Amino acid sequence: MTEKYNMPDERGHFGPYGGMFVAETLIPPIQELNAAYQQYLNDPEFIAELDADLKHYVGRPSPLYHAERWSRELGGAQIYLKREDLNHTGAHKINNTIGQALLAKRMGKTRIIAETGAGQHGVATATVAARLGLECVIYMGAVDVVRQSLNVYRMKLLGATVVAVESGSKTLKDALNEALRDWVTNVDNTFYIIGTVAGPHPYPAMVRDFQAIIGREAKQQCQDQAGRLPDALVACVGGGSNAIGLFYPFIDDSSVKMIGVEAAGDGIETGRHSAPLCAGRPGVLHGNRTYLMEDDDGEIIETHSISAGLDYPGVGPEHAWLKDTGRAEYVNITDTEALEGFHALTRMEGIIPALESSHAMAYTMKLAPAMKKDEIIIVCLSGRGDKDMQTMAQREGIEL
Amino acid sequence: MSRLAATFEQLSKTGRKALIPFITAGDPSPDFTLPLMHAMVEAGADVIELGVPFSDPMADGPVIQRASERALDHKMSLRRVLAIATEFRKTNQQTPVVLMGYVNPIEAMGYEDFANAAQRAEIDGVLTVDLPPEEAEECVALLKVRDIDPIFLLAPNSTDERIKKMDAAGSGYLYYVSLKGVTGAGHLNTADVETKLKQIRANTRLPVAIGFGVKDAQTAKTVAGLGDGVVVGSALISKIEANLDNLERAKIEIVELLVAMRQAM
Ligand SMILES: Cc1ncc(COP(=O)(O)O)c(C=O)c1O
16 A cells, blocks of 8 residues: 555545534534544643543553464464453443543533443443533433343443433434434533444544554554564454454554454344445435445334444444445354354453454454464454343343 | 525515425325325415435434334335325425435435436425535535525524525525424524524525424414524424324314414414
8 A cells, every 4th residue: 555544534534435414503513523623633731631541540551462272272363352341341432432521521511422332332431421520411222221231220320311212223323313312402511422433524533533542552562462463453343433443553554454343133134134334335324424224215224233232224434435445344243153252252261252342253263263373363352241241141041 | 496486586575474384294194195285285385395204313303203203104215205296296386395304315316316306296495404515515416407496404503604605505495493402392582593593694695494493373473573484393293193093183283273373474
């Protein structure tokens, strides 16, 4: 690659994707946010405060762990896990909420709202809101409120109001709709912390920039431990924030393969899945143009995944661009396969992954054996599995 | 001259303000919409905004969300909305019809196919909530060459610069969203709307219709005193929702409300 990757353009476009597809009332707050983000992105004081928080509050850098036993067992490439599960609150989500909350504070906003699917982003948001003393309202689909009840309780303990969203499919997309409705109503004092690289510009770029710490650290750590770049990166893709966070610092390193893993639910062929990049087509939802799961009339269709955090019909617009340009590859893993990944990592390495991250583990089990023993895969272990104990137990017919 | 421009010109000659009902096409079922459109014209509607249901109506409150859900339950779609508009035109050549909705169904059809289909259905205006002028260039160009007016929204926090942008991109009329919020929300502050309208008028010569917060004859009257048109939506759709077991009754109540508004304006 001769030219350095430089996306998005100033209006937030990644080729035909991204952009700013919002109702007029949201244009001024989005412009205000973009101005603040551009200003503080290069502000040494802001960066210093963010870095200090990431170190002392989140616990960064997160380890890059060589899963030797699992690598040996699979008989191929060396697998390194980027341990985002060890962050405070248990997932990568806090990298982003810390950053956005600092922006909110700089912008003088007193009220924070967020959407959440698995509840990890909701917890990470409620956490930073508690710490900064900001009012916090979390929107969560009523279906997810049930399947991630532990996280609902955590958010409440942290002082957040959790609103169960009863409209539409009652999952993540509907939570996002409701958060947008709140924002349009309370634009003056409210900061909307979007939890993934979706939404209107500047969110996809801004959330990516906050999550890119994952890839920057991993790149350095891989250099330190193995003395070279990895050959492949693997991460699960819901909205795509942990994936882009890992990928972004490697985009110009063309020898590094980047593989995003979508949720195939019951299987792509059944139609019951959450894999817009693998099986959807471009459209506009939640402020940007990207690959979507929709019917012929452009109505968004319901998604299915065992993991609430991947249960979303869209995907960050930058992934749409990386797919079309061929820089990244997108594959899919069914619920059943994800469970195999879940158990494998748990039994082989003593690490219980989140069901979202388990999709990346399951794909790694297919990929590693096909690679050479001196090759390296970095897999993003985006979160820990504590929140999924109920789902797992229920699935296996065990009463807790 | 477009049908919308002609309508507003005619109204302004007689000092009359436009009464613009919004209904969601296909709510609660596809066959209810066409007779309701005709009934609303008889009750005094000057322009009809026909909502295209969408699965994720981000800018709408609960009343219109549920209307969309009812319509989608009957497989209402952009194509079928256009078919209803085509039927309407067969017996009404005067009343402008504006499609109002979200951009994704239009994207799915393809901008050019949509523009052609809208022209065949003799649609007069297209208002796409989540397509601001920055993203609308292609769509606007395709509509304008077919004499279809792209209608843009203005909000309480729109700056002079934004209003000028809407003036340049839009035609037919501009739709002022009188409050920060979703459809069917809160009540409007007359003084605020009055101040904002002065700012808007200073930046555009297009007619300005005002919506959000119009509930009854009294609010219609107030708003008519400030803008060139009054848009009423959730208040009408509530009548449908309250009479799902008796749609004839729903139609009568909608007509009564529109007649009362028309008289008050
Ligand atoms: C642990 C974990 N991984 C991944 C995701 C998916 O989000 P993204 O694709 O933005 O990383 C979530 C979302 O809730 C999550 O909790």
